[in-house]
Amino acid sequence: MKRPNHPLVQEFLDAWVYPVGFSGPGVEFRLRMTERCLPVWNGATARALKTGEADQRTPGDQWKIERALAGYALEGPQMSIKQMATQLLSIPLLMQERYIDLQRIRARQIWDEMKHGQLNADVLLRGGWITREEELMDDVRANAQDNLAYFGLTSMFAHIHPLARAAQNYFVEAIACLSIAATLQVVHDPLIRHQTRSQQLEERMHFMEGKYQLDAYALTPEEQAPVEEAFDFLLKPWATRMNAAFGGRAREMGG
Amino acid sequence: MAAPRTVIPIRIDHGACTECRMCYVVCREIDVNAVVVAPDPLHRFEIEMVRCLYPGCTACLMYCPAPGSIVETESGRSLVPPPPDVWTEDRRWARGIP
Numbered sequence: 001m002k003r004p005n006h007p008l009v010q011e012f013l014d015a016w017v018y019p020v021g022f023s024g025p026g027v028e029f030r031l032r033m034t035e036r037c038l039p040v041w042n043g044a045t046a047r048a049l050k051t052g053e054a055d056q057r058t059p060g061d062q063w064k065i066e067r068a069l070a071g072y073a074l075e076g077p078q079m080s081i082k083q084m085a086t087q088l089l090s091i092p093l094l095m096q097e098r099y100i101d102l103q104r105i106r107a108r109q110i111w112d113e114m115k116h117g118q119l120n121a122d123v124l125l126r127g128g129w130i131t132r133e134e135e136l137m138d139d140v141r142a143n144a145q146d147n148l149a150y151f152g153l154t155s156m157f158a159h160i161h162p163l164a165r166a167a168q169n170y171f172v173e174a175i176a177c178l179s180i181a182a183t184l185q186v187v188h189d190p191l192i193r194h195q196t197r198s199q200q201l202e203e204r205m206h207f208m209e210g211k212y213q214l215d216a217y218a219l220t221p222e223e224q225a226p227v228e229e230a231f232d233f234l235l236k237p238w239a240t241r242m243n244a245a246f247g248g249r250a251r252e253m254g255g
Numbered sequence: 256m257a258a259p260r261t262v263i264p265i266r267i268d269h270g271a272c273t274e275c276r277m278c279y280v281v282c283r284e285i286d287v288n289a290v291v292v293a294p295d296p297l298h299r300f301e302i303e304m305v306r307c308l309y310p311g312c313t314a315c316l317m318y319c320p321a322p323g324s325i326v327e328t329e330s331g332r333s334l335v336p337p338p339p340d341v342w343t344e345d346r347r348w349a350r351g352i353p
Contacts, residue, residue: 015336019316019342020317021313021316021348023348023349024350101283102280208320
């Protein structure tokens with residue numbers, strides 16, 4: 001018997017996942033992939049809540065520092081470089097016209113990710129834990145993250161296809177949306193709330209980009225195959241790690 | 256698509272919109288082209304009702320991430336996230352294999 005979804009997941013599904021603007025094979029494919037994603041989405045939501053509650057009970061500032069350092073490593077310059085490589089360059093010149101609006105959306109996401117990196121730097125600066133952003137260059141925690149699935153070349157190298165990226169937008173950004181919702185439900189620290197709330201709509205927009213690509217473009221078996229392969233990778237238990245910025249803890253959990 | 260019905264004016268609420276361009280992209284893809292970049296100094300997205308088919312077409316609403324950013328002009332009813340009555344099956348664009 002199918003387990004019920006976590007209430008936050010169900011709310012997300014009803015508001016943002018199930019409403020559709022198209023009918024056809026793309027939508028059917030996306031809903032099939034959604035069923036595969038749901039166990040991870042539910043687990044990630046429960047984990048983000050649990051971590052947020054534990055952080056909230058923890059005295060001192062160390063948990064805030066860890067979240068911000070991990071968030072800076074996850075997003076910001078590193079992610080933007082990866083995005084540039086795996087998204088913009090995944091569209092061959094001859095297909096640029098067909099996907100020109102996707103290219104523009106992806107260019108916008110690069111800016112978004114830079115902003116998210118800065119939000120994490122802002123937490124550290126406003127908390128007084130660093131005095132200048134350059135200090136982060138000396139801290140490996142701000143510069144390395146071990147999530148293979150998070151827009152890294154590791155997961156995308158075998159899938160240089162304009163639509164493969166949709167799997168990451170859909171699967172990973174949903175986790176970001178759900179983790180933010182969970183964090184905002186239980187964490188009251190103003191700096192952490194500011195950091196998460198200030199990126200909430202952008203993470204949802206990135207998710208919507210994936211949803212749109214799947215509905216509108218992933219229509220044929222040839223177009224769906226690279227996307228499904230990317231999902232296959234993302235859903236491997238060792239591929240997706242929740243970053244501490246989103247309620248995970250380094251090296252203690254798989255997807 | 257459903258048979259044409261009376262068009263109800265909708266607009267973008269710039270107090271909620273993040274200018275992410277999803278509505279613009281979707282509207283262009285289905286060749287309705289009702290979402291435009293306004294020729295004013297802010298270059299914000301606007302909906303031109305001469306081309307918009309709402310409530311016959313609701314495609315843009317399904318991909319907008321910002322709650323409350325598209326509203327019915329007269330009633331002020333928020334259409335994001337889309338209420339169930341605006342994404343019924345007869346309003347979806349058939350998207351088949353080319």
